[in-house]
Amino acid sequence: MILAKDISFQYDANHQFDIPDIKLDEGEELLILGKSGSGKTTVLNILGGLLKPQSGTVEIGNTSIYDLKGAALDKYRGANIGVIFQKPHILSPLTVEENLQLAQYFSEKREKHLIEKMLNDLGIAHKKNSKISSLSEGEAQRVSIARALVNNPKVILADEPTASLDDENAAMVIHMLKEQASRMKSALIVVTHDQRVKEHISNYILMGGVS
Amino acid sequence: MNMLKLSWKYLISKPLNTGLNILLLALGLAIIAVLLLVQDQFESQMDKDAKGIDLVVGAKGSPLQLILSSVYHIDFPTGNIDMKEAKAVSRNRLIKNAIPLSLGDNYEGYRIVGTNYDYLELYEVEFEKGKAWQKPFEVVLGQDVAKALQLGVGDKFMGSHGIGSSSHEHDHHAYVVTGILAKSGRVVDKLVLTSIESVWFTHYEEDEHDHSAMDRPVATKGFPNTEGDREITTLLIQYRSPMAAVQLPRFINSRSSLQAASPTFEISRLFELLGVGIKMIKGLAFVIVSIAGLSIFIALYNSLKERKYDLAVMRTIGASKKQLFFHIVLEGIILTGLGALVGILMGHLFLSILVIGQEQGALSSITPWVFLKEEVWIVLFAVVVGVVASIIPASGAYRTDIAKQLTK
Structure with missing residues (x-):
C-alpha cells in the first residue's frame, strides 16, 4: 500500500535527515514518534x-508518486x-x-454519498451547513478528518492530530482515525510527539533527530 | 462545488471590501456609460433633426443660437427678419426650397411654430388624428405635446407670448386643434405647428379687426400673400446643388442684412466646445477605474498573505497550481464583471433620473433604457482590468510552497 525506500532529504548540508524505510499494507497502522x-x-x-526528497522513492498503491508531474x-x-x-x-x-x-472537486471524484456517510460516521451531520467559525475545536478537528477521508484514500497521514486536544478529545480523534482506516482498509500513519497516542497504536518507529 | 463558487465564497466572506471595490469600479464605468449613451443619442438626435436642412437664414447674431433656436427649438431666436428680404433671398437659383418659420409664442412651454406644409414634408410627418391646418388659428400638435397636455382634435387653447412658459397670455383669439401627429422621434414631437398667418394675427392689432381675414385659407406653400410690412423669424433652406454650399452662405452674409448658418458646421463646432468638458469627465472616469483596479489588486494581494495557508490546504486536497492561479484570477474577474454590470445599470439609472422633468429641454429626446453595443466593450474592458489586477497575486498563489506553508 505504501512503500518508502532509500529516502534522503536535507534542507542544507548540516541538516541531513535520517529517514527509515517504511512499508505498510492496507489496514496497517504506524506511529512515528520523535521530538x-x-x-x-x-x-x-x-x-x-x-x-x-533528494533521492529514494515513495510508492502508494504501486504508483511511484514523485514520477508524477505537476497537476497529475x-x-x-x-x-x-x-x-x-x-x-x-x-x-x-x-x-x-x-x-x-471541495476535496472531491479538486480530486475529481464525484461521489456525493461519501460526503453524507463521512459526516454521519464522524457525528457532525447536523453541522453540515454550519459556518466553520461556529464549530468547537473537537468538531473542527472532526471536520478536517472527514475532509481528509472523504475520497477513501489509500493512505491517511496525520501530523500531530492530538497535540492541541485534551485527553478525552485526543482519544476520540485517535479512535476515529483507527476506525475509519480499518473500515476503508487504508494505511494509517500518525506523526506525533504525543506519548498518549502510543497506548492506541503499538507499531511505532522513533525518529532520532538531526544526525 | 466549482471554481466559480469557490471564488465567490471567498469574495462574500469579505462583504465590505468586495462591495467597496465593486462600487468604486461601477462608479467609474457608470460615468463612461452615461457619456457613451448621451453622446450617441444626442448626436444621432441632432443629425435626425437637422436632416434635410442645408442652411438657416435669420437675423444677425450668434450663428449657433440661430441653429439651436430654429432647427432644434432650444435657444431663443436671434430676432426677426423682413419678409420681403427673405423672399428675395429665397428666389436665388441655388435654392431648391425655402421654408419660412415664425417663432415667438408658446403654449405651456411648448413652442408654437408658424410655417407652411413644406415643414411637415421636411419631417415626413404622419397624422395620428385629424389633418393639417387650413385657416388661421388652426394648429397641429406634436405627439408629445398632445400627450403631455391631454389635448385632442377640436380642443381650444390660448397661446402665450414668448418662448418660456411664464410669459403673458394672448387673450384675444384661441387656437383650435385640427390634427395630432404620430410619434416621429424628431423635434416636431414637441412643437405646436400652425400657419404663419396665425402668428401674425396674434401680434398685429389691425388684423384682429379684419374679421374676414380669419376665414380666408392660409398659404400652404411659400410665403403668405400680404401687402403689409411683415416679419418672419427664419428661413430653412435646401440647396439645389452642392455648389450652393460654397456660394450661398457667403452671398447672404455679405450682401444682405441677414445671416446664414449651416447646421452641420455649427453643431460640429458645438461638439468641439463641449468636447473639452467631455474629455475631462472621461479622463476622470478612467482615473476612477484605474484606482478601482489598483484597489482590487491591493485587496487580492493582501488577502493572499492571509490565505497562503488556505491555498496550501487546497493543494493538499488535490488542487493543481493552475487551479489556484485560476481561483485568484477568477476573483478579479468576478469583481470587475459585477462592477461593470452594476456600473452600466447605474449609468442608465442616472440618465433616467436626469431625464425626469425634462420633457421640453435638450435632454428630453434621450431614452435612458436603450443598450448600446459599446456597453459590451465596457464589460470587456472591466474584465481586462480584473485580469491585470489579479495576475500578480495569482502568480503568488501559483508559486505557493505547500510544505513550507504547512510547517510554519
Whole structure:
C-alpha cells in the first residue's frame, strides 16, 4: 500500500535527515514518534507527496508518486492521500459540507454519498451547513478528518492530530482515525510527539533527530 | 462545488471590501456609460433633426443660437427678419426650397411654430388624428405635446407670448386643434405647428379687426400673400446643388442684412466646445477605474498573505497550481464583471433620473433604457482590468510552497 525506500532529504548540508524505510499494507497502522525538530513533519510531507526528497522513492498503491508531474501528482494526492494537520485548517469561507465537496472537486471524484456517510460516521451531520467559525475545536478537528477521508484514500497521514486536544478529545480523534482506516482498509500513519497516542497504536518507529 | 463558487465564497466572506471595490469600479464605468449613451443619442438626435436642412437664414447674431433656436427649438431666436428680404433671398437659383418659420409664442412651454406644409414634408410627418391646418388659428400638435397636455382634435387653447412658459397670455383669439401627429422621434414631437398667418394675427392689432381675414385659407406653400410690412423669424433652406454650399452662405452674409448658418458646421463646432468638458469627465472616469483596479489588486494581494495557508490546504486536497492561479484570477474577474454590470445599470439609472422633468429641454429626446453595443466593450474592458489586477497575486498563489506553508 505504501512503500518508502532509500529516502534522503536535507534542507542544507548540516541538516541531513535520517529517514527509515517504511512499508505498510492496507489496514496497517504506524506511529512515528520523535521530538520537535527530528524531521517527523518532513517525513510526513515526503510521504504525502508535498515535498520531493533528494533521492529514494515513495510508492502508494504501486504508483511511484514523485514520477508524477505537476497537476497529475496533485490529483493523485487529492484522491489517494488524506492529510490531517495539527490544527484543523478548514477553509473558513465555506461551510462544513462545502469543505468536503471541495476535496472531491479538486480530486475529481464525484461521489456525493461519501460526503453524507463521512459526516454521519464522524457525528457532525447536523453541522453540515454550519459556518466553520461556529464549530468547537473537537468538531473542527472532526471536520478536517472527514475532509481528509472523504475520497477513501489509500493512505491517511496525520501530523500531530492530538497535540492541541485534551485527553478525552485526543482519544476520540485517535479512535476515529483507527476506525475509519480499518473500515476503508487504508494505511494509517500518525506523526506525533504525543506519548498518549502510543497506548492506541503499538507499531511505532522513533525518529532520532538531526544526525 | 466549482471554481466559480469557490471564488465567490471567498469574495462574500469579505462583504465590505468586495462591495467597496465593486462600487468604486461601477462608479467609474457608470460615468463612461452615461457619456457613451448621451453622446450617441444626442448626436444621432441632432443629425435626425437637422436632416434635410442645408442652411438657416435669420437675423444677425450668434450663428449657433440661430441653429439651436430654429432647427432644434432650444435657444431663443436671434430676432426677426423682413419678409420681403427673405423672399428675395429665397428666389436665388441655388435654392431648391425655402421654408419660412415664425417663432415667438408658446403654449405651456411648448413652442408654437408658424410655417407652411413644406415643414411637415421636411419631417415626413404622419397624422395620428385629424389633418393639417387650413385657416388661421388652426394648429397641429406634436405627439408629445398632445400627450403631455391631454389635448385632442377640436380642443381650444390660448397661446402665450414668448418662448418660456411664464410669459403673458394672448387673450384675444384661441387656437383650435385640427390634427395630432404620430410619434416621429424628431423635434416636431414637441412643437405646436400652425400657419404663419396665425402668428401674425396674434401680434398685429389691425388684423384682429379684419374679421374676414380669419376665414380666408392660409398659404400652404411659400410665403403668405400680404401687402403689409411683415416679419418672419427664419428661413430653412435646401440647396439645389452642392455648389450652393460654397456660394450661398457667403452671398447672404455679405450682401444682405441677414445671416446664414449651416447646421452641420455649427453643431460640429458645438461638439468641439463641449468636447473639452467631455474629455475631462472621461479622463476622470478612467482615473476612477484605474484606482478601482489598483484597489482590487491591493485587496487580492493582501488577502493572499492571509490565505497562503488556505491555498496550501487546497493543494493538499488535490488542487493543481493552475487551479489556484485560476481561483485568484477568477476573483478579479468576478469583481470587475459585477462592477461593470452594476456600473452600466447605474449609468442608465442616472440618465433616467436626469431625464425626469425634462420633457421640453435638450435632454428630453434621450431614452435612458436603450443598450448600446459599446456597453459590451465596457464589460470587456472591466474584465481586462480584473485580469491585470489579479495576475500578480495569482502568480503568488501559483508559486505557493505547500510544505513550507504547512510547517510554519
